[in-house]
Amino acid sequence: MKAKKITLLLLLACLLGCAAGSVKPLLDQPDFKAENQPIRTLRILLITDDSYRKDEIEKWISRCSNLLEVQVGIRLEIGDWYRITWEKELSDIFRTHIRIAADSWSKRETFDVAVAPVYFVHRIDGRKLLLGAVDTFFWRYIFVKELDPNILIHELFHAFLLSADHSDDWIMRAERSPYGIEWYWLTSEQRKEVLRNKWRDFNVMPVTGQEEEQKSKEGRFYNALGSIYLQRREFNHAVVLLTQSLEIDPTFAPTYNNLAWLLATADEATFHNGKEAVRLALKACELSNWKNPGYLDTLAAAYARAGDFDRAIQWQAKALEGMKSLENDPERTLEPIKPYDHDKTSELRRRLNLYRMHKPWPPN
Numbered sequence: 001m002k003a004k005k006i007t008l009l010l011l012l013a014c015l016l017g018c019a020a021g022s023v024k025p026l027l028d029q030p031d032f033k034a035e036n037q038p039i040r041t042l043r044i045l046l047i048t049d050d051s052y053r054k055d056e057i058e059k060w061i062s063r064c065s066n067l068l069e070v071q072v073g074i075r076l077e078i079g080d081w082y083r084i085t086w087e088k089e090l091s092d093i094f095r096t097h098i099r100i101a102a103d104s105w106s107k108r109e110t111f112d113v114a115v116a117p118v119y120f121v122h123r124i125d126g127r128k129l130l131l132g133a134v135d136t137f138f139w140r141y142i143f144v145k146e147l148d149p150n151i152l153i154h155e156l157f158h159a160f161l162l163s164a165d166h167s168d169d170w171i172m173r174a175e176r177s178p179y180g181i182e183w184y185w186l187t188s189e190q191r192k193e194v195l196r197n198k199w200r201d202f203n204v205m206p207v208t209g210q211e212e213e214q215k216s217k218e219g220r221f222y223n224a225l226g227s228i229y230l231q232r233r234e235f236n237h238a239v240v241l242l243t244q245s246l247e248i249d250p251t252f253a254p255t256y257n258n259l260a261w262l263l264a265t266a267d268e269a270t271f272h273n274g275k276e277a278v279r280l281a282l283k284a285c286e287l288s289n290w291k292n293p294g295y296l297d298t299l300a301a302a303y304a305r306a307g308d309f310d311r312a313i314q315w316q317a318k319a320l321e322g323m324k325s326l327e328n329d330p331e332r333t334l335e336p337i338k339p340y341d342h343d344k345t346s347e348l349r350r351r352l353n354l355y356r357m358h359k360p361w362p363p364n
Helices: 002-020 030-035 054-072 093-110 149-158 188-196 211-231 235-248 253-265 274-287 293-306 309-322 345-356
Strands: 040-048 074-083 113-117 132-134 141-144
Touching (some): 040 054, 054 074, 054 149, 054 188, 074 093, 093 113, 093 141, 211 235, 253 274, 253 293, 274 293, 309 345
Parallel strands (some): 040 074, 113 141
Antiparallel strands (some): 132 141
């Protein structure tokens, strides 16, 4: 019994010591409250797949809002709801983020943060299951698996702690706290950084690395987003985003390939430009050392659209020779979202037959 009491006292002392390292003891101090002013209201776009009831979500957001406001003067307000039907994205957090970015792109000026409570399944290193995630591009697209304030607040603070990642204690722990679920507090140093970034513009990608690294990350985001619109055959949006990707990062092969594919094969003839498609496809092949058979397929389609069927036949034959499954695609890590499927060699053969008949793909 005595040993049990000692253990409880030690645990209590540990918890009190930890509390001293967080902002919780400071919440009622006038100076602390004054630093939180003025209040910033974050406009939330709530994305739901009906995993949770509306009243459950509203109660959860309200609880999180109260916890944020007392610490840093940030309030949450649901401005709009969007119902989503997921496809194959829920096992790949990159795809889920790009999917909701694409779905909400036209209304991006009307909200600050998009929140999706959904039961996604994503593992790190094949072992650890994620409970929540925020994109590392704009830090505004958030997924949470449970309606747990700890998870949402953690991801929201990531959107303001741009120079840090995780810590060993309190809300920014990389894992759920072993001390219980009510572990909602920042450290004093973390709070200072949140306050510095409190009024950041969520439509601007924050600078978080070296210039070249930043360009690469931003270029890949716009390429992935443009690829979604290419898949949806929304070519106007796709052209704008893919062009923007190249302007930001002119060294990213997948963007050259995707834009070349659009100009060579779009369903709408007004987008066809064989000469430009050839230039872009050649650049994609050069940047990938001519090792990606998917890019050779695009080059062949571009030559066919430009009317050079001899070269179209030549490169389509090479694409067929080098075709591999997506699992072994040398550019797979660079192209998490593909606007077309290079696995289907039967489609490549069909295009080759068209080129032999001096017809582009798709035929005019």
